[in-house]
Amino acid sequence: MTLDQLACFVAVARVGHFTRAAEEIGIAQPSLSRQIAALEKSLGAPLFDRVPGSVTLSAAGEALLPVAIRMLEDRATAHRRIAELTGVTRGRLRLGATPSLCISLVAEVLSRYRAAHPGVELHVTEAGSRTLTALLAQGELDVALVIAERTPDSSGLALIPLLREELVVVSSATHPPLTAGRAIALEELAQQPFVACHDNYDLRVVVDQAFAAAGLRSRTVVEGAELDAVLRFVARGIGVSVAPMMAARHYPGLRITGLTAPELHRTISLAQRTGVAPSHAAAAFRALLDDAVAEVTAAPADAGSVVE
The missing domain is CATH 1.10.10.10 (Winged helix-like DNA-binding domain superfamily/Winged helix DNA-binding domain)
Known part of the structure; x- marks a missing residue:
């Protein structure tokens, strides 16, 4: 064996x-x-x-x-402990993140991480929050960025909330604005042609629940796409959608409009195993992550803007 x-x-x-x-x-x-x-x-x-x-x-x-x-x-612990002897000049970081975070926050942090620690081997797993927490609990990831506020007590995981992010309406920058300088209500949004993410996305669950709670249904014209494709379709004028603020402002060709009645938010958390000390590589990632989150928190709101 x-x-x-x-x-x-x-x-x-x-x-x-x-x-x-x-x-x-x-x-x-x-x-x-x-x-x-x-x-x-x-x-x-x-x-x-x-x-x-x-x-x-x-x-x-x-x-x-x-x-x-x-x-x-x-075996992974043995590799990690040996790598720690050389700090973060070598080693491995196994990171999990949701798709929307991979095209926004994670891309920014990994760019900085790679520049600061070029000798560290990076492995990124892109999946939904439930899949990521399962992989983390099994020891197949070192850390994960998920959309959640809490985890079951029996999971052996801890969640550290990092950021409460606004969900906004995105539409094509080349088309007339949805509203005249104001936020759009969910009832108005339900009248627009809608581009929906795949149903295993955390984002899809939140949006569907908001429509259902208001007794509304979206006028879906495209369904089941990955987030990157959703934003491409919206930029081409196929329909509108709801997206996390960070993902929206990283994607060109979009107009960002606030959502009201109700406002929607999501909590981004760092998930890690309890009782397992982070490696130097993971600790270095956390430091850069905290810097990036602080910058996002301090940035002005982008609702009503056009992404060039």
Whole structure:
């Protein structure tokens, strides 16, 4: 049994598919299958029940999974502690962040981080908050930036609120303004052609809940896009949407309008595991993150502006 075999096993257990697991960890699918076969041979038991299109854990696999995760966490801890001996001139940072943060706050912080610590290996996982907190709890991330105010007490995670961000209406800068110098009400927004994010986005959940609470429905013309595509569609005049302020003001060709009745906000938090001291690489990221958040907080509101 080797740690590489266990890493392959955990990847397949997480995604339930050999090919997708191989893509996720960056090896060829035949190599991953050989690693799993060798692990099963050494243990003397099948680890998966294989059915067309997917695989599920066998009884032996269920027993092995928590042990394998702990062993891989121990390897990561060993690498981290050795890297700490050289400060942040080397090492690795495994960061998780939601898509909207990746195109705004995270891009800014990683630009500064790379300039200050070019020897640190950076790994970014882009996913929804629930997925990120699950990966963090399993030891597969060092820190994560999520959209949440609290986490279940049993998760072994701590959330540190960083910023309360306004959600704004975005429309094409080349089209007439939605309103004459004022914020737009949700009832008025419901009358506009709307471009909606994929339904697994935290942003989509907040917007859908706001419409439902007001007894309204959006006039959706495009649905299921990633946030970057949503902002591109809006900039081309296909419809309007709701976006986080930071993402909106980083994207050209948009007009930003405030939303009222009700105003919408979201809380950006830093998630980390309790009882695990941050590595030097993670601590350096946190310092740069705090600087960036302070700058965002001090920046003037952009509602009513056009992003060039």
